[in-house]
């Protein structure tokens with residue numbers, strides 16, 4: 001299933017947040033969204049997820065979700081959003097219980113997503129026993145359990161230290177390489193965007209408009225640390241963003 005945004009604009013009362021966003025999110029690709037603080041990235045994700053309706057324009061789901069899809073649009077948040085009193089297995093089973101999946105089928109799904117996220121040995125652990133990186137892997141496993149058409153990822157790695165972030169990026173690349181998934185991935189971090197994005201949407205400061213869409217052809221598994229082509233792309237993205245980020249910063253100071 002693809003997602004197609006056409007002429008999407010959004011405002012909160014007097015504040016114009018997004019202006020005339022037209023964008024395709026093709027099935028099986030990761031589309032990163034970058035832009036200065038407050039330019040409307042999270043708002044855009046909420047609009048795609050149907051949590052809010054755009055003030056203008058439309059957002060279409062084109063085609064059908066994958067078979068066995070329980071939830072076409074599934075979020076992965078920065079703060080993991082795990083229930084502290086439930087084990088890893090219990091946190092994942094919760095979303096399947098919500099859909100009335102029989103327990104044997106649910107167990108099969110949980111074993112599968114735990115294996116894919118390298119968490120099989122931690123099924124009985126509680127969130128407080130896990131590192132930040134492991135907690136986010138649980139959140140990703142929980143998202144995968146519903147076999148979503150599109151994962152909506154709002155700065156999923158930004159609460160983690162830089163080494164853990166690198167490891168999680170490798171995990172996401174491995175996960176995608178084995179079974180491609182579709183994601184809209186909001187980040188402030190340009191290194192993350194060039195490591196994970198098949199395309200990178202660069203937004204202007206608020207009201208957020210698309211300034212440019214940068215396409216990256218190099219396969220994800222070839223984009224390790226020190227990759228010269230990716231460093232060039234990252235520099236280019238920063239050039240695009242620098243003025244917008246400075247201006248957004250100045251605007252915030254004068255609020």
Ligand SMILES: Nc1ncnc2c1ncn2[C@@H]1O[C@H](COP(=O)(O)OP(=O)(O)OP(=O)(O)O)[C@@H](O)[C@H]1O
Pocket residue numbers: 012015017035036037038039040041042043044206
């Ligand atoms: N529910 C809301 N009601 C009113 N204003 C809102 C609401 N949600 C967001 N905003 C405003 O909309 C603008 C865009 O917010 P949003 O969180 O989408 O930006 P962002 O690009 O994700 O920001 P950041 O990079 O800092 O996370 C901000 O000025 C914010 O204050």
